[in-house]
Amino acid sequence: MSGTKPRLRGKNWLRLKGKIMSLTVAGTDYVLMPVGTTAQRPTTPAAGMTRYNSTTTLLEYYNGTTWLVAGSFYSVDYLVIAGGGGGGRVGGGGGAGGYLASSLALSFGVSYTVTVGAGGAGATSATSGSSGSNSVFGSIVTSIGGGGGGAESASAAIFNGIFGGSGGGAGTNNSIASTPPGGASVGGQGFAGGAGNADNATYRNGGGGGGAGAVGANATGAGSGNGGAGAASSITGSSVTRGGGGGGGNINGTTGAGGSGGGGAGSTGAANATSGTANLGGGGGGASTGNGGSGGSGLVILSIPTNRYSGTTTGSPTVTISGSNTILQFNASGSYTA
Numbered sequence: 001m002s003g004t005k006p007r008l009r010g011k012n013w014l015r016l017k018g019k020i021m022s023l024t025v026a027g028t029d030y031v032l033m034p035v036g037t038t039a040q041r042p043t044t045p046a047a048g049m050t051r052y053n054s055t056t057t058l059l060e061y062y063n064g065t066t067w068l069v070a071g072s073f074y075s076v077d078y079l080v081i082a083g084g085g086g087g088g089r090v091g092g093g094g095g096a097g098g099y100l101a102s103s104l105a106l107s108f109g110v111s112y113t114v115t116v117g118a119g120g121a122g123a124t125s126a127t128s129g130s131s132g133s134n135s136v137f138g139s140i141v142t143s144i145g146g147g148g149g150g151a152e153s154a155s156a157a158i159f160n161g162i163f164g165g166s167g168g169g170a171g172t173n174n175s176i177a178s179t180p181p182g183g184a185s186v187g188g189q190g191f192a193g194g195a196g197n198a199d200n201a202t203y204r205n206g207g208g209g210g211g212a213g214a215v216g217a218n219a220t221g222a223g224s225g226n227g228g229a230g231a232a233s234s235i236t237g238s239s240v241t242r243g244g245g246g247g248g249g250n251i252n253g254t255t256g257a258g259g260s261g262g263g264g265a266g267s268t269g270a271a272n273a274t275s276g277t278a279n280l281g282g283g284g285g286g287a288s289t290g291n292g293g294s295g296g297s298g299l300v301i302l303s304i305p306t307n308r309y310s311g312t313t314t315g316s317p318t319v320t321i322s323g324s325n326t327i328l329q330f331n332a333s334g335s336y337t338a
Contacts, residue, residue, distance in 0.1 A: 033052045036053070047064035048061070078100075080143045082133065082134050082144055083119040084243075084245075084263075084283040085120045085146035086122040086130045086284045087149045088129045089127065089286075090289070091149050091150050092246075093207070093209035094120060094293070096210065097144075097146045097166070098144040098189030099190055099212035099231055111338075112137060112337070114317075116333050117133035117297065117298040118298075120284070120294065121294050128150050128162060129162075131164050132295045132298070146209065147167045148161075149209055149246060150207075152172040161183030163185075164190075165189040166190030166193070167182050167184045167191070167193035167209070168183040168193045168210075169194045169196065169216045170207045173196070173197070177199050180196040180197075180198075183210070193207055193228075194219065195218040203251070206249050206256070211228025211263060212243025213231035213261070217256065223254040224247060224266050224286065226257045227245030227258045228245040228263075229244060230242050230262065230282070236320065236322060237322030241260050244258055244261035246264045246282065247285045249268065249273055250266065252268070256286070258274060259282070261280055264282060264294075271290045275293040275294040276293065278296050280296050281298040282295065301329045313328065314334045316332070317331075
């Protein structure tokens with residue numbers, strides 16, 4: 001047969017001496033790839049090798065460095081919460097960190113950076129609380145830090161609640177009879193903070209910080225505003241409420257309760273306010289003459305189809321299984337390679 005070209009099914013030609021020049025498979029049937037477990041992969045693979053992995057039930061190929069799943073993208077669900085805002089002094093509760101939950105497509109082999117935002121510091125003098133820091137997933141999803149709570153002041157720059165993922169509650173205007181407004185939510189990632197009291201010699205009360213699920217309550221009469229409620233998510237397999245706003249503080253009245261989902265309670269007298277809960281993105285409580293509560297840190301959660309999960313991470317996320325998905329919970333910054 002030397003010098004001849006045998007004809008193959010599907011009108012394909014094969015050069016002798018074992019070297020295939022080209023192969024076109026016609027028809028509507030199938031090509032059966034080699035099948036084997038992960039443990040049965042070739043011990044010395046070469047770039048271009050392709051096989052069906054019976055362990056992962058996926059088609060895979062070797063790119064010269066590592067085995068990759070064939071295809072370009074796969075979808076994951078995410079929950080990204082920023083750090084909560086700190087509470088003000090004689091002021092409002094901090095707003096919860098921005099709360100974003102949806103799905104997106106990840107590219108195979110790409111490393112996605114995870115940044116978990118810290119909570120903002122509570123006020124230790126007659127100032128507003130600090131806003132929380134943003135949480136970011138892969139430069140794709142950015143949750144905005146919660147706004148700090150306002151403080152007792154004659155200056156609107158200090159007594160107004162600060163804008164944020166959820167807005168901070170307002171402090172007290174000790175100059176004129178105008179009601180200080182709570183901070184607004186930025187980008188629809190939460191809710192606004194509550195208003196504080198106008199000039200009132202007896203009751204100097206702050207508004208509640210906004211939560212991921214509800215607005216912070218206004219200060220009314222002798223009462224400070226409660227923090228707004230957080231929002232519930234079952235991304236980990238069970239329902240958990242996160243992102244509560246901080247309660248307002250006061251001089252002589254009733255303190256504001258923290259919102260469900262990690263919001264810190266306000267305080268009165270010389271007591272320090274309660275901080276927001278770590279990794280729930282809750283706002284810190286507003287104080288009286290003590291210190292405002294700090295905001296709680298945020299988190300990033302990914303729900304990944306287990307048959308797509310690469311197992312390549314940094315930052316030591318918590319790894320659990322829920323149904324057919326692998327759950328990564330980042331309580332600190334790290335990365336995931338798709």
